[in-house]
Amino acid sequence: SQKIEQNSEALNIQEGKTATLTCNYTNYSPAYLQWYRQDPGRGPVFLLLIRENEKEKRKERLKVTFDTTLKQSLFHITASQPADSATYLCALQRNFNKFYFGSGTKLNVKP
Amino acid sequence: DAMVIQNPRYQVTQFGKPVTLSCSQTLNHNVMYWYQQKSSQAPKLLFHYYDKDFNNEADTPDNFQSRRPNTSFCFLDIRSPGLGDAAMYLCATSGRQGMNTEAFFGQGTRLTVV
Numbered sequence: 453s454q455k456i457e458q459n460s461e462a463l464n465i466q467e468g469k470t471a472t473l474t475c476n477y478t479n480y481s482p483a484y485l486q487w488y489r490q491d492p493g494r495g496p497v498f499l500l501l502i503r504e505n506e507k508e509k510r511k512e513r514l515k516v517t518f519d520t521t522l523k524q525s526l527f528h529i530t531a532s533q534p535a536d537s538a539t540y541l542c543a544l545q546r547n548f549n550k551f552y553f554g555s556g557t558k559l560n561v562k563p
Numbered sequence: 564d565a566m567v568i569q570n571p572r573y574q575v576t577q578f579g580k581p582v583t584l585s586c587s588q589t590l591n592h593n594v595m596y597w598y599q600q601k602s603s604q605a606p607k608l609l610f611h612y613y614d615k616d617f618n619n620e621a622d623t624p625d626n627f628q629s630r631r632p633n634t635s636f637c638f639l640d641i642r643s644p645g646l647g648d649a650a651m652y653l654c655a656t657s658g659r660q661g662m663n664t665e666a667f668f669g670q671g672t673r674l675t676v677v
Contacts, residue, residue, distance in 0.1 A: 456605070460603070486665060486666075488666075493651075493671070493673070494670055494671065495567075495653050495655070495668030495669050495670050495671050496606070496653075496666075496668050497668070498665035498666065498667070501665060541605070541606070543666070549594045549596075549611065549613065549657050549664065550608065550611065550618075551596070551608065551655075551657075551666050552608060553598075553605040553606045553607075554605055555603065555604050555605040556605070
C-alpha cells in the first residue's frame with residue numbers, strides 16, 4: 453500500500469527565511485499531489501495542487517516541486533511570517549477522488 | 564459563503580453508546596468523505612460517496628457506518644464507540660469524480676469517549 457512520509461519533527465525557522473517541507477511517498481506515483489495547511493483544532497485548508505507531469509507550481513509566496521523519479525515533493529514558503537506557523541499536510545490523489553494524507557510537518561516561524 | 568459544516572464541534576459519548584456525527588455542504592459537490600484524525604497523525608480515509616455510491620476503505624472497521632440521504636447531508640454513525648475511537652472526525656467534499664479537484668473540509672467534530 454502507499455506510504456506517505458513527512459518529517460514528524462517540527463521545523464523552526466526565523467521570520468523572513470524560506471521554509472522547505474518534504475513529502476516522500478512509496479510505491480506508485482500519484483496523478484496529483486496537493487498541499488494543505490491545518491491549524492490546531494481545525495480542518496485542513498487547500499493550498500496548492502501539482503500534476504505528475506509538472507515540475508513546479510507557484511502561488512504568491514508558495515512553491516511546490518514534484519519529482520516522480522525521487523518520489524518526492526518539496527513545499528517552500530518564502531519570506532516566512534509568524535502567521536505561517538501551522539501544520540502542513542501533503543495529500544496524494546490517484547484513483548477517482550480518493551485523497552490520502554501524510555501526517556504533516558509542524559512549522560514554527562519565530563519573529 | 565458556501566461551505567462544509569459539521570455538527571457538533573465537540574461530542575462526548577459513553578463507551579458502547581451509538582453516536583451520529585453530521586455534515587452538511589452548500590457547495591453542491593458530488594463527492595463527500597469522512598476522515599478520522601488522531602493527535603499528530605494523518606487524516607485517515609474511512610469512506611466516501613460519489614453521489615449515492617458508497618465506497619468503503621478496506622481497513623475501516625464495521626463499527627463505522629455512513630448515510631447520505633441527499634446531496635447536501637452525510638452522517639457518520641459509530642455503532643459501539645470504544646476508547647480507541649476518540650479522535651477528530653473530518654468531513655470533506657470535492658467537486659466531481661475525476662482529478663484536479665481539491666478537498667474542502669469542515670471544522671471537524673472532536674469525539675470524546677468516556
